[in-house]
Amino acid sequence: MFKKKGFLYELNKNRIMFLMIAPTLLFFLINSYAPMVGIYYAFTSYDFAGGLFGSPFVGLDNFKFLTQSGILLKLTINTLGYNVVFIILGNVISIGAAILLSEVRGKLFKKLSQSIMFLPYFVSFVLISVLAFNMFNADSGFVNQLLKSLGFDPVDIYNTPWLWPFLITAFYIWKNLGYSMVIYLASIMGISDEYYEAAKIDGANIFQRIWYITIPMLKSTFIILLLFALGSIMKGQFDLFYQLVGNNGVLFNVTDIVDTYVYRSLKVNFDIGMATAAGLYQSIFGFVMIMTVNYIIKKINDDYALF
Amino acid sequence: MDDNILSSRVFRMMAYLIITIFSLLCLFPFLLIISGSLTANESIIRDGFHLIPKVFSLEGYEMVFIFPAQLIKAYSVTIFVTVVGTLVGLFLITMAGYVLQRKDFKYRNPLSFFIYFTTLFGGGLVPWYIMLTTYFGLADTYAVLILPGLMTPFLIILMKNFIKSAIPEELFESAKIDGANDFRIYYSIVLKLAMPGIATVGLFLALTYWNDWFMSSLFINDVSMYQLQYYLYNTINTMMFVSQMATGTGVTLGRDIPTESTKMAMAIVVTGPIIFLYPFVQRYFVKGLTIGAVKG
Numbered sequence: 001m002f003k004k005k006g007f008l009y010e011l012n013k014n015r016i017m018f019l020m021i022a023p024t025l026l027f028f029l030i031n032s033y034a035p036m037v038g039i040y041y042a043f044t045s046y047d048f049a050g051g052l053f054g055s056p057f058v059g060l061d062n063f064k065f066l067t068q069s070g071i072l073l074k075l076t077i078n079t080l081g082y083n084v085v086f087i088i089l090g091n092v093i094s095i096g097a098a099i100l101l102s103e104v105r106g107k108l109f110k111k112l113s114q115s116i117m118f119l120p121y122f123v124s125f126v127l128i129s130v131l132a133f134n135m136f137n138a139d140s141g142f143v144n145q146l147l148k149s150l151g152f153d154p155v156d157i158y159n160t161p162w163l164w165p166f167l168i169t170a171f172y173i174w175k176n177l178g179y180s181m182v183i184y185l186a187s188i189m190g191i192s193d194e195y196y197e198a199a200k201i202d203g204a205n206i207f208q209r210i211w212y213i214t215i216p217m218l219k220s221t222f223i224i225l226l227l228f229a230l231g232s233i234m235k236g237q238f239d240l241f242y243q244l245v246g247n248n249g250v251l252f253n254v255t256d257i258v259d260t261y262v263y264r265s266l267k268v269n270f271d272i273g274m275a276t277a278a279g280l281y282q283s284i285f286g287f288v289m290i291m292t293v294n295y296i297i298k299k300i301n302d303d304y305a306l307f
Numbered sequence: 308m309d310d311n312i313l314s315s316r317v318f319r320m321m322a323y324l325i326i327t328i329f330s331l332l333c334l335f336p337f338l339l340i341i342s343g344s345l346t347a348n349e350s351i352i353r354d355g356f357h358l359i360p361k362v363f364s365l366e367g368y369e370m371v372f373i374f375p376a377q378l379i380k381a382y383s384v385t386i387f388v389t390v391v392g393t394l395v396g397l398f399l400i401t402m403a404g405y406v407l408q409r410k411d412f413k414y415r416n417p418l419s420f421f422i423y424f425t426t427l428f429g430g431g432l433v434p435w436y437i438m439l440t441t442y443f444g445l446a447d448t449y450a451v452l453i454l455p456g457l458m459t460p461f462l463i464i465l466m467k468n469f470i471k472s473a474i475p476e477e478l479f480e481s482a483k484i485d486g487a488n489d490f491r492i493y494y495s496i497v498l499k500l501a502m503p504g505i506a507t508v509g510l511f512l513a514l515t516y517w518n519d520w521f522m523s524s525l526f527i528n529d530v531s532m533y534q535l536q537y538y539l540y541n542t543i544n545t546m547m548f549v550s551q552m553a554t555g556t557g558v559t560l561g562r563d564i565p566t567e568s569t570k571m572a573m574a575i576v577v578t579g580p581i582i583f584l585y586p587f588v589q590r591y592f593v594k595g596l597t598i599g600a601v602k603g
Contacts, residue, residue: 010413016489017406021418024403027458031435032425038434097329100322109323115589116330119337122581124518124536130543130574131336134343134356140567142339145355174333179596186597206315231426239521243540262432267525272433279431287428307423 042280046272055273062277071261072281079236079257079282082165086172086237087229091222094177098184099214103206114185118178125239128171132244136167161254168244168255172237180225187221188214223304230293231306234286238263258282337582344368344572348565367568371576378576380531381538388452388534389516396457396512401505403458404466405497409489410476419467422460436525451526452534456516462508465595469504470497507595510588517581539577546570 011018042062044055066072097117104110135142136157144154157163195213204212236257245255247268258278265275290306298305343356347364354361371378403422407415429435445451474496482492498505523537533541546566 014412014489017409017412020402020490020493021406023399024458024463025418025421027399028422028425031455032429035430035435035438036428038430038437041434041437097326100326103319103322104326105319106323109326113326113330115586117333118589118592119582119585120333121592122514122518122585123578124520124539126520126536126540126543127340127574127578129540130340130570133543134339134571135336140351140355142356145357174336177329177333182593182596186593200311203311205311206318259432266433266436272437276431276433279433283428283431290427307420 038276039280041272041276043277044273046276058273062273063281066274066277066281072278074253075256075258075261075278076285078255079234079259082168082236082257083229083233085165085169087226087233089169090173090176090180091225093173094180095184095215095218095222097177097181098188099210101181101185102188102214114178114182117181120175120177121179125243128175128240129243129246132167132171158248159250161251164245164251164255168241171244172240175240183225184218184221187218191217220304227293227297227304227306231290232286233289234258234282236260340571340574343570344568344575346568346571348568351567364565364568366565367570367572368576370565370569371572377530377538378573381533381535384449384452384532385517385535388449388519389513392453392456392516393509393513395453396462397505397509400458400462400466400508400512401470401497401501402493403463404470405493406489407463408467408471409479419464422463426460440526446526447529447532448526449532452519452522452532453516455522456512456519462511465511466501466504466508469507470501473501473504503591503594507591510591511595514581535577539573542573543570 040053041055043057043059045058045061047055063072101110101114104113133141136144138144138154138156138158141157143157147154155163157167191214195217196209199209199213236259238257238259241255241257241260242263245251245260247264258281262275262279262282265271265278294306338358339356342358342360343351344367345363345365346356346360346367347362348366350360350362350364406412407419409415439451439455440446445454478496478500479492482496487495518536519534520536520540523532523534524540527533527537530541546564546569549564550566
């Protein structure tokens with residue numbers, strides 16, 4: 001009836017499965033693929049009355065403005081810079097915490113501390129803005145109260161840009177430590193005891209056991225997490241940055257990332273063309289990045305390739 | 308040999324110490340908010356935030372519950388969105404995950420890539436926003452709070468891996484020989500045997516819906532449709548405005564409103580359910596992360 005192995009044959013044979021996955025395909029078609037048409041806005045000076053094809057076409061003007069004003073460079077440096085620091089510091093600290101926690105013998109202590117460290121992952125970013133305000137605001141903030149009681153002058157933290165890269169990083173780690181620590185802890189638990197027993201018999205001390213067994217065994221988990229992170233290196237942690245910094249322009253120079261810039265252009269300045277252009281730049285940059293990384297990984301070790 | 312035992316012991320002591328410090332650092336900001344919510348507003352303004360309230364008071368909570376109508380509305384919006392979004396999302400994700408791991412489904416690889424590709428490249432926030440508002444007219448609807456969050460490629464891949472690891476291939480084959488159709492297999496085998504995985508994915512979905520403020524900030528202008536977190540965000544900003552007005556103009560608009568303690572109390576009321584449910588659901592997340600880390 002149908003050509004064997006043809007599309008229609010498959011469609012008929014597995015029609016129930018096609019029906020089952022159809023809503024998902026439709027979802028991504030509408031939610032992710034259809035908006036790609038709107039990339040066109042990046043080349044227009046968007047006009048709310050004109051809509052998609054009624055707005056004046058301006059070619060690369062938006063990109064020219066973003067490059068010449070230095071905005072794009074600043075956003076790129078900030079976005080990449082924060083993400084690189086997040087990746088390195090985040091992994092080092094969670095590997096360290098996982099190793100320490102795996103050496104702890106008390107069951108209750110282990111469970112309790114893991115639960116506490118995982119807790120920040122569960123709260124909303126709005127709460128983080130409350131936390132930050134609680135600690136850092138100039139008048140009643142905890143930090144300034146502490147400084148005052150120790151005899152130092154209070155600092156107006158929300159007006160001190162150089163502090164924010166450190167604060168944002170600290171909050172990032174605070175929120176995500178438990179999450180990645182759990183992943184590393186699981187891989188440590190998966191290491192066979194025999195290795196450690198053999199090392200013990202050979203007289204290896206605890207540092208040697210960690211250095212020569214645990215850490216090498218975490219390599220594959222680390223590489224997988226690293227590759228995922230590299231794949232989204234141009235995607236900023238929007239919630240984190242927006243809830244901590246908001247529309248506080250004093251801090252933008254060191255805290256503005258592509259995502260916050262795009263959001264503000266859309267919601268505050270209504271600059272659709274510019275916002276789309278910045279978003280498109282982010283998408284393409286990220287895409288080239290992930291393709292390159294994947295290509296290199298494939299050359300080195302095919303097992304780790306993302307796709 | 309003795310040296311080794313000694314160094315292990317010292318290392319373990321250090322481990323206890325460092326982990327304790329980490330845990331306290333993770334807990335500390337929460338304690339600060341709880342304490343702030345129980346402190347009299349005047350005391351916060353005069354003495355600042357402390358770990359133990361200097362002047363104990365419940366005025367923040369009183370303020371939150373004086374006009375509870377809006378808070379209750381925001382709570383119901385979030386509960387509604389979370390429940391409906393999680394159930395519908397789970398239904399679609401489990402079906403997709405099941406189909407994509409079936410070996411006899413010829414197009415599973417191209418379709419997986421169709422889904423995965425959306426994480427590699429996209430149109431960006433603005434075209435998506437304009438499409439949903441202008442072309443689908445979703446501004447100020449409950450649908451917009453639910454629909455875009457139904458699925459993510461990550462959750463579909465996670466579900467696919469769960470089903471693959473929980474259910475042996477032969478089970479599908481023998482069910483087919485017994486004459487069960489593909490939906491029946493899904494319904495009576497997958498939904499039963501992959502339950503731990505479904506719980507994990509469901510909790511990921513629910514947590515995202517519960518903590519969402521972004522969709523409200525983008526699409527909702529009607530205050531009565533705000534999600535809980537955005538309601539909190541909005542209240543904080545209003546309180547900030549009130550107290551700035553008071554100090555800036557000398558007009559004591561906010562004299563009777565305990566702005567600071569109200570903010571803290573509101574944060575507690577909004578976060579409470581998560582903290583309360585956390586001990587019960589935590590292990591599902593741990594399980595999800597552990598299996599999700601396996602590449603598939």
